[in-house]
Amino acid sequence: MGIHLYRIDDRLIHGQVVVGWGQPLNIRFLVLVDDLVASSDWEKELYRMAIPPEMEIYFADVGSAIRDHARYAADPRPGLLITSDIASMHRLVNGVKAIGSVNLGGIHHRAGRAEKLRYIFLTPDEERQLRELEAAGIEVTAQDVPSARAVPLAEVLEGESR
Numbered sequence: 001m002g003i004h005l006y007r008i009d010d011r012l013i014h015g016q017v018v019v020g021w022g023q024p025l026n027i028r029f030l031v032l033v034d035d036l037v038a039s040s041d042w043e044k045e046l047y048r049m050a051i052p053p054e055m056e057i058y059f060a061d062v063g064s065a066i067r068d069h070a071r072y073a074a075d076p077r078p079g080l081l082i083t084s085d086i087a088s089m090h091r092l093v094n095g096v097k098a099i100g101s102v103n104l105g106g107i108h109h110r111a112g113r114a115e116k117l118r119y120i121f122l123t124p125d126e127e128r129q130l131r132e133l134e135a136a137g138i139e140v141t142a143q144d145v146p147s148a149r150a151v152p153l154a155e156v157l158e159g160e161s162r
Contacts, residue, residue, distance in 0.1 A: 002073040003031070005080045008089050009105035012037070012082055013050045013057075016105070020145045021080060022055065028077035029056040033065040033092060034084050062088050066095035073098065086122075090129045093138060102133060104142040104156065116156045119144045127157055 004025050009017060012032055021027065030051060037043045038061040051057055060068065065081070069092075072079060083089045086107070093099045106119045113121035120142050122130070134140050134153050141150040 001076055001078045003075075003079045003081050005103055006089065006092075006099055006101065007080060007082045007103040007105050008084070008086055008107060009082055010084050010107055012084050013047050016145060017080070017082065018051055018055070022052075024146045025080065026078050027055060027080045029058065029072075029075060029079040031058045031060060031065065031072050031079060031081040033060050033062060033081060033088055035061040035088070037084075038064070062091045062095070065092055069096045069098070086126045086129050090133060093133055093136070099138060101139040101141070103150075104130075104140065105144055116158075117142055117151065120156060122157075130157070 004027070005021060007017070007021070011017075012034065013030065032047060037047065038059045044059050047059075048057060058072070065072075072081065083092065089102055093102070104120055107113075107121055107126075108119070109115070109121045112123045113126075114123075115121050130140050130153055140153040142153075142156045143150040
């Protein structure tokens with residue numbers, strides 16, 4: 001089984017991830033890849049409280065996620081790997097070379113970001129990194145919940161707010 005979904009969501013673990021994606025995909029483990037969270041026992045404990053008891057959670061910085069990816073991918077349970085930002089996923093994909101698709105979830109407004117979809121705001125550098133992923137053969141789509149249509153990266157980057 002292994003990792004069923006590679007997702008970028010700046011809120012990391014919340015109801016939309018745990019219930020919206022976790023239940024339909026029968027997710028049994030989460031890999032939260034974030035350099036800051038991986039170094040904070042307090043934040044790890046907060047995220048542990050946000051998942052149901054039937055799910056296991058692993059915390060990793062990008063370097064250890066690259067190193068341990070084969071173990072996550074070989075896990076017999078269905079899993080979800082999540083990063084809080086595009087740069088972390090970009091580094092992970094470049095280090096692993098076995099990731100075929102990336103899901104853009106919530107990437108919310110911050111200074112310097114332009115609205116692409118109601119839940120996707122990007123800087124020019126983030127757009128460049130996503131284009132690089134796609135050029136490397138990674139399917140990049142935006143999809144906030146499983147029942148929504150997966151929006152191809154080309155449509156996301158058209159530049160018009162929706």
